[in-house]
Structure formats: C-alpha cells, structure tokens
Amino acid sequence: MTDSDNKANDPQFASTLAQAIDVLACFRSGEPTLGNKQISVRTGLSPSTIVRLTHTLVRLGYLRRAPQGRRYLLGPAVLTLSYPLLASLQLRQIARPLMLRLALEINGAVSLVIRDRCNMVYVETARANETLQAHPDIGAALPMMSTAAGKAWLCRASAQERDAALNRIRVEQPDHYKAHHHSLDETYREFERYGYCSNNQQWVPHSFGFAVPFAKPIDANIFVLNCGVPVTDGSFAERNRQIPKRLQVLVNSVQNTLGL
Numbered sequence: 001m002t003d004s005d006n007k008a009n010d011p012q013f014a015s016t017l018a019q020a021i022d023v024l025a026c027f028r029s030g031e032p033t034l035g036n037k038q039i040s041v042r043t044g045l046s047p048s049t050i051v052r053l054t055h056t057l058v059r060l061g062y063l064r065r066a067p068q069g070r071r072y073l074l075g076p077a078v079l080t081l082s083y084p085l086l087a088s089l090q091l092r093q094i095a096r097p098l099m100l101r102l103a104l105e106i107n108g109a110v111s112l113v114i115r116d117r118c119n120m121v122y123v124e125t126a127r128a129n130e131t132l133q134a135h136p137d138i139g140a141a142l143p144m145m146s147t148a149a150g151k152a153w154l155c156r157a158s159a160q161e162r163d164a165a166l167n168r169i170r171v172e173q174p175d176h177y178k179a180h181h182h183s184l185d186e187t188y189r190e191f192e193r194y195g196y197c198s199n200n201q202q203w204v205p206h207s208f209g210f211a212v213p214f215a216k217p218i219d220a221n222i223f224v225l226n227c228g229v230p231v232t233d234g235s236f237a238e239r240n241r242q243i244p245k246r247l248q249v250l251v252n253s254v255q256n257t258l259g260l
Contacts, residue, residue: 156213
C-alpha cells in the first residue's frame with residue numbers, strides 16, 4: 001500500500017492542511033521564489049487550489065509576496081515552527097563542539113542528519129571553513145539513496161521503516177529510485193561488515209562522504225552523523241581508512257553522554 005493509499009483510507013486525514021504543507025515544501029535554498037504555476041507543477045494541485053492556498057499562507061505569514069511580480073517567498077512564521085524543534089534537541093548541544101573539533105581535524109564538514117519523508121535533512125552542522133565546496137547548512141535537504149547519510153539511515157531503520165521509506169521514494173521520486181535501488185545490497189553489506197556507509201562522489205563530484213547512524217532512536221528519530229571531505233585532500237581509500245573510525249568514536253561519545 002502506498003502513502004497515497006494510506007491517506008485516502010484515513011478519515012482523520014486533513015487534505016487541505018496537507019496541501020498547504022506541500023506548498024511550503026516546494027521552496028528550496030537555491031530557488032527562494034516561486035510562482036503559482038511552478039507550485040502547481042511541483043505539487044500536482046490545480047492552479048485554482050494553489051491560488052487559494054498561497055493567498056491563505058500569505059495572510060498567515062508563512063509566505064510573503066516577492067517584489068518581482070506574482071511570486072512568493074517563505075515567510076518568517078516558518079521559523080517559529082522550526083525553532084522549537086531545533087531548540088529541544090539536546091543532542092545538538094552535546095554533539096556540536098565534538099563535531100567542530102573533528103571538522104577542523106579532517107578539513108571537512110560534520111553534520112547531524114535525520115530523515116524527512118523522501119530526503120535527509122541537516123539539523124546541525126560544523127565546517128572547517130567557509131570555503132569548502134561541500135557547504136551543508138541547517139534545514140537543507142539531501143537525497144536518501146545516493147548519500148552516505150541516507151544509506152546509513154536505511155541500514156539502521158527497522159525493516160518496516162525501511163520498506164515504507166523506499167516505497168515512498170519509488171512512488172514520489174521514481175528516477176532517483178531507479179538510479180540507485182540496484183546498489184542497496186552493496187550498501188547493506190558495507191554497513192553489516194564495517195558499521196558505516198560511504199559515498200565515493202556518487203552525490204557530488206568534489207566530495208567523499210561517510211556516515212554512522214546512532215545505535216538507538218532519539219525522540220523517535222534515527223539520527224545519523226555524516227562527514228563530507230574534499231577529494232583534493234586525499235584518495236577515497238585514504239579517507240576511508242581515516243574518517244569512519246573517528247566518526248564512530250564521536251557517535252559513541254555522544255551516546256555515552258546521553259546514556260544510550
């Protein structure tokens with residue numbers, strides 16, 4: 001059964017609310033303004049529905065009108081929704097100084113990542129410097145099946161969680177699923193043997209990625225510690241020998257502090 005089927009069979013599901021949230025989810029960091037036509041294409045909703053939703057979201061402060069014509073930007077009210085979540089994550093406060101230390105040692109970026117529907121999303125990040133090509137930021141999304149962080153989440157999730165996530169990707173991101181599902185068995189073998197997942201420029205050509213999931217869910221979320229390093233600092237084999245074990249030490253340290 002697909003996610004759409006579950007919604008259709010759920011009498012408590014508020015479709016209009018879900019549509020409004022889908023509108024907000026259309027906005028991306030590299031594309032801060034959108035028009036009604038673009039939003040309609042991305043959500044699959046009719047233009048008339050989009051007009052009503054964007055009007056309502058502007059009135060509520062979740063969208064604002066862009067200076068250049070009939071386009072919209074996210075409004076400040078969106079921040080009031082996300083801040084309580086970020087502030088309540090004790091894990092961020094505990095992990096950040098350790099993450100920054102590791103980022104400086106390896107000249108890379110170290111991030112905490114969780115799943116959001118078909119993607120992974122950064123909830124904390126520490127960078128060695130601001131000139132790194134791999135430049136993650138809090139709230140940014142990354143694909144699940146082609147990144148070390150996404151692979152690590154899939155490996156740590158229960159069979160039921162994993163199957164549900166993959167099925168949703170298959171339905172909502174068919175091209176992404178088709179391009180990467182064939183490598184899942186290799187991913188599972190790597191994690192079973194070594195306890196981490198790697199990415200040899202599968203997502204971005206200038207970065208190697210490594211990721212270790214936490215042993216247990218925290219506040220019902222599976223957290224992943226992810227690291228990206230520039231390819232110019234060494235070969236994949238060299239970085240693969242150096243970085244994952246340090247990530248594992250960092251994860252163990254945070255888990256011990258949290259009493260996990």
